Amino acid sequence: MPLHIASPLSLLTIAIAASLPSIAQASSVDNLPSSQSYTGLMFIPNAQVIDTGGFNLSFHQGVPHQNSIASIDDWFFGAGVFKGLEAGGRIVTQSYDCNSYLENNCGIRDLSMSVKYQLPFVYDYTGLNLAVGIQDLGGTGNHFETKYVVADKTFDALKLRLSAGYGQSNLEFGIMDGPFAGAEWQPLSFMQITGEYDASEFNANAKLFTPEGLLPYGAQLSLDYELYTGHQNSDQTVWGLNATIPLFGYGSNKREQLSVEQQQRLQQALTQQLDNHKNSSLQGLISALKNDGFLNIQVGKRHDKLIITLENRRYNHNPMDGVGVALGIIAANTGADTFADFEDTAKITPSTKQQEVELIMLTNGIPMFTINSDMRCYRAFLETGDNCDSMWFSSYNARIAFTRTEWLTNKESNGFGRSQIILSPQLAHRTATEYGVFDYSLALSTNLYTPLWQGAAIDIRHTLPISESDDFKSGEIWENSAYDSQIDRIFLHQAFKLPQNIMTQFSGGYIYGDYWGGMNETNWFTPNGQHSVGFKLSQFRTEDNDLPDTKDKGVRLAHYLYSQPQWDWQLELQAGEFWQGDTGFKATSSHWLGDARLSASYLTSKAQGANDYEDFVSLSISIPLTPWRDMKPNYIQVRGIDQFTYTLQTRVGDGANYLNTGLGGSNDLQHNIARQYQGQNRLTQAYFNANIQHLRNAYIKYVKITQ
Known part of the structure; x- marks a missing residue:
C-alpha cells in the first residue's frame, strides 16, 4: 500500500x-x-x-x-x-x-x-x-x-x-x-x-x-x-x-582528446606508430596493409600521383572504419623513402611536391570510393585532430580513376573465392497482440557469401530453428511464419558500377524456401550522395502451385532517398507494388546514432482485391551484431551481421486494430546495393565530409586494439 x-x-x-x-x-x-x-x-x-x-x-x-x-x-x-x-x-x-x-x-x-x-x-x-x-x-x-x-x-x-x-x-x-x-x-x-x-x-x-x-x-x-x-x-x-x-558507436565522430593523463600511453603508441614513416618503403607499406587483412591490394600511378587500391572486409560496422584504418596505416608507412621507392618503380622524375596519395576503396572488386590526401597533413590530423585541408572524397569518379591508373604491382591477397560465413539471429515475432505479449520464432542464420569475379558472388543462407513460442508451433495461428531447418536462399548476384554514379545489381535464384526467380536493383546517386533515386523489380514463381493460398509474387517499387549527414538523418520514400501484391506508399525517417539506426515508418497500402487502404506506423532499431574488428579475412572468414533489425508496428486510422497480412513487404536481400556496396547509403562524399573525426577515431581504436 x-x-x-x-x-x-x-x-x-x-x-x-x-x-x-x-x-x-x-x-x-x-x-x-x-x-x-x-x-x-x-x-x-x-x-x-x-x-x-x-x-x-x-x-x-x-x-x-x-x-x-x-x-x-x-x-x-x-x-x-x-x-x-x-x-x-x-x-x-x-x-x-x-x-x-x-x-x-x-x-x-x-x-x-x-x-x-x-x-x-x-x-x-x-x-x-x-x-x-x-x-x-x-x-x-x-x-x-x-x-x-x-x-x-x-x-x-x-x-x-x-x-x-x-x-x-x-x-x-x-x-x-x-x-x-x-x-x-x-x-x-x-x-x-x-x-x-x-x-x-x-x-x-x-x-x-x-x-x-x-x-x-x-x-x-x-x-x-x-x-x-x-x-x-x-x-x-x-x-x-x-x-x-x-547506442553502438554514438560519439564516433567526436574529437577524441589524447592529452589527458590517463591517455598518455595511447598518445605514445600513436606517435610510435606514425613515426614508422621515417623508415618506410613501398613494400613495407603493402605488407602492413596485407598483415591487417585488407584484400585486393595494388599500387599504381596516375599523373605522377601514388595510387593505392584495396578492399575492406574486416571492419563491418561502418564504411568509415575500414577507410580510417587503411588511411592510418598508409600515413604511418609512407615517408620520404616510400615516395623515393615509388618514383624509382614508376620511373618518374623525383619531386619535392607534397606526399599526395589517392586511396581507391573496392567492394567485390568494384571501385566504389576515392580518398585523396597529403600524408604529412594527414599524419598531423591523426596526432592532433585538426582537420586536414588537403583531404577530399568522391564516389562519382571512382570507376574512372581506377581504369585510368597504371598499376605497378600485382594484386596482393586476391579476394577471389574468399568466403564469409555470416552468423546472425533471425527473429519472427508478434508483439502485444490478442494472442500474447510476445510470440516469436528464433533461428540461427548461417549465410555463406563467396565473391567470384568483379561484382559477382554466390549467396547461400541456411536457417536453424532454436526456439519458438506456443503460437508459432504446428497447428497454431503463426505456424506458417515459423522458421524451418532449411536452405531458404540461394542466389547468384552480379553488380555493375555504370557511368554517372549509377549502381545496378541483378540477382537470380531461390528465396523464402518456396520461390524461384530474379530481381534487379538500380540506384543513382548525385555526386555528393545527398540524393538518390532508384527502383527495384522482381518476379518469383512458387514451387507449390497446387496449394490454394500460394501465388507468384514480386515487387515493382520506385524510391527516393534524401540524406542529411550533418543531422545523421535519412528520409526514404517508396511507392509501387509490394511483395504481397498490395500497392501503396511508404515513408521512412532514419536517424543514425553512431552505428545504430532508429527508424520510424508510415505505410499506407491497399491489399490486392481490397477497396480500402490500410495504414500502419512502425518503429525499428538496427544494431551491428559483430565485433568492431572482425576475424582476419582468409579463405574462410566467420563474422557476425552488420545490422540486425527489430521492428514494432501498430495500425493507425482504423476502427479496429486487427492483425494485418504482411502489407508493405519488399523481399529485401541482405546483400542488396545499399547494404553491400553503399554501407547503408553512407559511402558518400557528404557523409564523409560531415564525419571527418570518425576517420581519426577509427585509427585510434585500431591502435588501442593492436598496441
Missing part, C-alpha cells in the same frame, strides 16, 4: 529547505524516466528528453486504467533520436500468454508509440526549456492518449527543477487532463525526490540511480518508488526499474 503523509507540499518544502546549506556542492538535476512514456516525474513530464544517442528501457507496475491505479505491467523503450527529440514504444499488459479470443479475463494489452520534442532556441531567449509531446500516438484503442506542452527551469544551486504545463488526456482520474506542475529535488548524486500535481491529485516518489560515469559504457540504472498518491482508488504502488545506455 502507498505511504500516506500529511501533505506532499510539506515534503517538498522540507526538501528545498534541507538543500540550502549545501548550495556550494550543488549539481545539475539528472533526467530520469517517469512511469509514463516520457522523461519526467511520476505521472507528469518535464521539458527534458533522453540524451541524443541514449537508449532507455523501463519496466513499471501501476498504470492509470479503468478508474484505478491498476496492477498492470508497463514496458517502455525509447531513444534520443536527435537533439531535442525522444521517441519510443510502450507495451501495457495485464497478462502475458492469455488468448483474448478464448479467455475473458486477459485484461488490457496495448502497444503504442510516443514522441516528445524540446523546442530549440526557447531557452536562449527565456531561460526556460519548453517541450511538446504525444503519448499513445495514432492507433485505434487510445487508452492512454495524452497531448501536452510543458516548461521547466533548473536551479543548479538548489539542485531543483520546477515544471509546469497543460495537457489533454484519456487517462483515468483526469490525470494530465488540464494544468499540471511538479518539482524534482536531487539532494545527492544518486537520489531524487519528486512532488507533482497531475491535474487531478498530488503525488510524490523517490528515485535512486547510479551517478553518471559510475558504470562502464556510459550506462545508468535507476529505481523509482511511489511515496504518496492522492488517488484513493489505487490497487498498486507505482514503482519501476530503468536502464539507459548510449
Whole structure:
C-alpha cells in the first residue's frame, strides 16, 4: 500500500529547505524516466528528453486504467533520436500468454508509440526549456492518449527543477487532463525526490540511480518508488526499474582528446606508430596493409600521383572504419623513402611536391570510393585532430580513376573465392497482440557469401530453428511464419558500377524456401550522395502451385532517398507494388546514432482485391551484431551481421486494430546495393565530409586494439 503523509507540499518544502546549506556542492538535476512514456516525474513530464544517442528501457507496475491505479505491467523503450527529440514504444499488459479470443479475463494489452520534442532556441531567449509531446500516438484503442506542452527551469544551486504545463488526456482520474506542475529535488548524486500535481491529485516518489560515469559504457540504472498518491482508488504502488545506455558507436565522430593523463600511453603508441614513416618503403607499406587483412591490394600511378587500391572486409560496422584504418596505416608507412621507392618503380622524375596519395576503396572488386590526401597533413590530423585541408572524397569518379591508373604491382591477397560465413539471429515475432505479449520464432542464420569475379558472388543462407513460442508451433495461428531447418536462399548476384554514379545489381535464384526467380536493383546517386533515386523489380514463381493460398509474387517499387549527414538523418520514400501484391506508399525517417539506426515508418497500402487502404506506423532499431574488428579475412572468414533489425508496428486510422497480412513487404536481400556496396547509403562524399573525426577515431581504436 502507498505511504500516506500529511501533505506532499510539506515534503517538498522540507526538501528545498534541507538543500540550502549545501548550495556550494550543488549539481545539475539528472533526467530520469517517469512511469509514463516520457522523461519526467511520476505521472507528469518535464521539458527534458533522453540524451541524443541514449537508449532507455523501463519496466513499471501501476498504470492509470479503468478508474484505478491498476496492477498492470508497463514496458517502455525509447531513444534520443536527435537533439531535442525522444521517441519510443510502450507495451501495457495485464497478462502475458492469455488468448483474448478464448479467455475473458486477459485484461488490457496495448502497444503504442510516443514522441516528445524540446523546442530549440526557447531557452536562449527565456531561460526556460519548453517541450511538446504525444503519448499513445495514432492507433485505434487510445487508452492512454495524452497531448501536452510543458516548461521547466533548473536551479543548479538548489539542485531543483520546477515544471509546469497543460495537457489533454484519456487517462483515468483526469490525470494530465488540464494544468499540471511538479518539482524534482536531487539532494545527492544518486537520489531524487519528486512532488507533482497531475491535474487531478498530488503525488510524490523517490528515485535512486547510479551517478553518471559510475558504470562502464556510459550506462545508468535507476529505481523509482511511489511515496504518496492522492488517488484513493489505487490497487498498486507505482514503482519501476530503468536502464539507459548510449547506442553502438554514438560519439564516433567526436574529437577524441589524447592529452589527458590517463591517455598518455595511447598518445605514445600513436606517435610510435606514425613515426614508422621515417623508415618506410613501398613494400613495407603493402605488407602492413596485407598483415591487417585488407584484400585486393595494388599500387599504381596516375599523373605522377601514388595510387593505392584495396578492399575492406574486416571492419563491418561502418564504411568509415575500414577507410580510417587503411588511411592510418598508409600515413604511418609512407615517408620520404616510400615516395623515393615509388618514383624509382614508376620511373618518374623525383619531386619535392607534397606526399599526395589517392586511396581507391573496392567492394567485390568494384571501385566504389576515392580518398585523396597529403600524408604529412594527414599524419598531423591523426596526432592532433585538426582537420586536414588537403583531404577530399568522391564516389562519382571512382570507376574512372581506377581504369585510368597504371598499376605497378600485382594484386596482393586476391579476394577471389574468399568466403564469409555470416552468423546472425533471425527473429519472427508478434508483439502485444490478442494472442500474447510476445510470440516469436528464433533461428540461427548461417549465410555463406563467396565473391567470384568483379561484382559477382554466390549467396547461400541456411536457417536453424532454436526456439519458438506456443503460437508459432504446428497447428497454431503463426505456424506458417515459423522458421524451418532449411536452405531458404540461394542466389547468384552480379553488380555493375555504370557511368554517372549509377549502381545496378541483378540477382537470380531461390528465396523464402518456396520461390524461384530474379530481381534487379538500380540506384543513382548525385555526386555528393545527398540524393538518390532508384527502383527495384522482381518476379518469383512458387514451387507449390497446387496449394490454394500460394501465388507468384514480386515487387515493382520506385524510391527516393534524401540524406542529411550533418543531422545523421535519412528520409526514404517508396511507392509501387509490394511483395504481397498490395500497392501503396511508404515513408521512412532514419536517424543514425553512431552505428545504430532508429527508424520510424508510415505505410499506407491497399491489399490486392481490397477497396480500402490500410495504414500502419512502425518503429525499428538496427544494431551491428559483430565485433568492431572482425576475424582476419582468409579463405574462410566467420563474422557476425552488420545490422540486425527489430521492428514494432501498430495500425493507425482504423476502427479496429486487427492483425494485418504482411502489407508493405519488399523481399529485401541482405546483400542488396545499399547494404553491400553503399554501407547503408553512407559511402558518400557528404557523409564523409560531415564525419571527418570518425576517420581519426577509427585509427585510434585500431591502435588501442593492436598496441
